[in-house]
Amino acid sequence: MNKVIVIGAGLAGSECAWQLANHGFKVELYEMRPKVNSLAHHTDLFGELVCSNSLRAASLTNAVGLLKEELRLLNSLLMECADQTKVPAGGALAVDRHLFAKMITEKIKNHPNITVINEEVTDLNFSYPTVIASGPLTTGKLAESIKSLTGDEYLYFYDAAAPIVTKESIDFSKAYFASRYGKGDGEYINCPMNEEQYQRFYHELINAEVVPIKEFEKEIYFEGCMPIEEMARRGEKTLLFGPLKPVGLEHPETKETYHAVVQLRQDNKEGTLYNLVGFQTHLKWGEQKRVFRLIPGLEKAEFVRYGVMHRNTYINSPSLLNNKLQLKHNPNYYFAGQITGSEGYVEAIATGLAVAYSIIFDKSFPRETAIGSLTNYLSDSSIKNFQPMNINFGLFLPPEKKIKDKKQKYEYYKDRALETIINFTKSL
Numbered sequence: 001m002n003k004v005i006v007i008g009a010g011l012a013g014s015e016c017a018w019q020l021a022n023h024g025f026k027v028e029l030y031e032m033r034p035k036v037n038s039l040a041h042h043t044d045l046f047g048e049l050v051c052s053n054s055l056r057a058a059s060l061t062n063a064v065g066l067l068k069e070e071l072r073l074l075n076s077l078l079m080e081c082a083d084q085t086k087v088p089a090g091g092a093l094a095v096d097r098h099l100f101a102k103m104i105t106e107k108i109k110n111h112p113n114i115t116v117i118n119e120e121v122t123d124l125n126f127s128y129p130t131v132i133a134s135g136p137l138t139t140g141k142l143a144e145s146i147k148s149l150t151g152d153e154y155l156y157f158y159d160a161a162a163p164i165v166t167k168e169s170i171d172f173s174k175a176y177f178a179s180r181y182g183k184g185d186g187e188y189i190n191c192p193m194n195e196e197q198y199q200r201f202y203h204e205l206i207n208a209e210v211v212p213i214k215e216f217e218k219e220i221y222f223e224g225c226m227p228i229e230e231m232a233r234r235g236e237k238t239l240l241f242g243p244l245k246p247v248g249l250e251h252p253e254t255k256e257t258y259h260a261v262v263q264l265r266q267d268n269k270e271g272t273l274y275n276l277v278g279f280q281t282h283l284k285w286g287e288q289k290r291v292f293r294l295i296p297g298l299e300k301a302e303f304v305r306y307g308v309m310h311r312n313t314y315i316n317s318p319s320l321l322n323n324k325l326q327l328k329h330n331p332n333y334y335f336a337g338q339i340t341g342s343e344g345y346v347e348a349i350a351t352g353l354a355v356a357y358s359i360i361f362d363k364s365f366p367r368e369t370a371i372g373s374l375t376n377y378l379s380d381s382s383i384k385n386f387q388p389m390n391i392n393f394g395l396f397l398p399p400e401k402k403i404k405d406k407k408q409k410y411e412y413y414k415d416r417a418l419e420t421i422i423n424f425t426k427s428l
C-alpha cells in the first residue's frame, strides 16, 4: 500500500490525511502538540481554529462560499465537521471551535489508515512523498529544513488573534442582540458607542502598550486579521468603516442609531462565549483588559482568552510550486495550508484537499473551479512580489461573457464552477 507523510494536523494536514486515507493510502501524520506548543494554539486538538470561529460567508455567490460548497461536493471531512458544529452567525458559517476540532481529532485518530505520530518534525529526510502542512507557526527547526529545501524563497509576516469574553459578564442594559441590516436572527451582541465614548476608546487604543516586535522581523500584516490598534492608527475614522461600523445596527427596540458599534460573535455551541469581531490585537494582556473594558457593556467583561500576535511562515509558492502544489525541483514534497501563502481557514482546508487529490490522482484542479483558481494562483509564476494578502482567487474564474453586475457574475461563476467540479470528479 502507498504511504505518505503528512506534517501537521492543522486544517490543511487533517483534511489531506483524511482524503489520502479514505483513498487507501497509509498516512503517517506528525503533530507536535501538546509536546511542543505553538503560540496561537490552545489545545492538543487537530484542526484547531486559532483566531475567529468563522469560516466566513456561506453564500454561493461569494468566492469563499463557493469554495466551501466545492469542498462539500468533494466529501471534505472538515466541511462535514463544520456543518455539524455550526453556531448561528448571520450570513456566515461559524462553528463551535471546540466541538469542531474534537470531531476532526476523533475521526482522524480512529481512521485505520492513519497513524498519528506525536512528535515535532525537525528534519526533512523521509523516503516517502511528504506533505508539509505545518502552518504559519511552523517551528524554527523545521522552518530551517524547509529553507534548505527551498533555498531563499522563504518569507514571513505577522498575524493576530481576537479576545474572547464570557456572555454572562456582558452588561445587557447597554448591549443588545442584532445582525447587520437584520440579516439572520440577530445573533450578534452589539455594544454601541456615542461619539464621546468612541473618542475616549480610540485615544486609549492607539496609545496602549503593545508587545514589542523583534527588529529583525518584517511588519507585514495578514489583511483579514490586522491588529485593531494598527488599523486605528491609519486614521480616526478607519474603525468606523471597519470593525466598528455602525450602519445597519440600529437598536431593534428603540431604533436608536450610534456613532460606533462593537460586535461580538458567538464562539461556542452553548452560547456562553463571545469573541470581539475584528479585535485581533497585539496589545499587552493588561492593556487589553483596560482598553476593551471602556466599550459600553464590556466594563466588567471576563476575558477567557486574550488576543495574541505571531510570526507567520510561508514560502514563495509561485516560484517554487507547480499547480499540484508540488515542489518543482523535488517532486517528493508537497505544500498545503497557510505555509503556501494561502489566506484563511477555508483556503487551508482547500489546499489540503487539493494536495491529497494531486497525490491520489496525479491531477490538478481546473481553473474554472474555486479550488483550481486558488491552486493555480499559488503556482502562477507570473506573480511577482508574492504576498499572502494578495490572494483573490475569485478573479481567476475566467469570464466567458462580460457580466458587469457582480451578483450576476458570481451566479454564472458558481454554476460553472460547481458543474466543473462534478465533471472533474467523474473523470477521475
Ligand SMILES: Cc1cc2nc3c(=O)[nH]c(=O)nc-3n(C[C@H](O)[C@H](O)[C@H](O)COP(=O)(O)OP(=O)(O)OC[C@H]3O[C@@H](n4cnc5c(N)ncnc54)[C@H](O)[C@@H]3O)c2cc1C
Pocket: 007, 008, 009, 010, 011, 012, 013, 030, 031, 032, 033, 038, 040, 041, 047, 048, 049, 050, 051, 052, 053, 119, 120, 121, 122, 133, 134, 135, 136, 137, 138, 139, 142, 159, 160, 161, 225, 308, 309, 310, 312, 336, 337, 338, 339, 343, 344, 345, 346, 348
Ligand atoms: C494568529 C493567527 C490568526 C489567524 N486568524 C485567522 C482567522 O481569523 N480567519 C482565517 O480564516 N484565517 C486565520 N488565520 C490564517 C489561517 O487560516 C490559519 O492559520 C490556519 O490555521 C492555517 O491552517 P494550516 O493547516 O496551514 O496551519 P495550522 O492550522 O496552524 O496547522 C499546522 C499544524 O502543524 C503543527 N506543526 C507545526 N510545526 C510542526 C512541526 N515541526 N512538527 C510537527 N507538527 C508541527 C502545528 O502544531 C499545527 O497543528 C490566522 C493565522 C494565525 C497565525
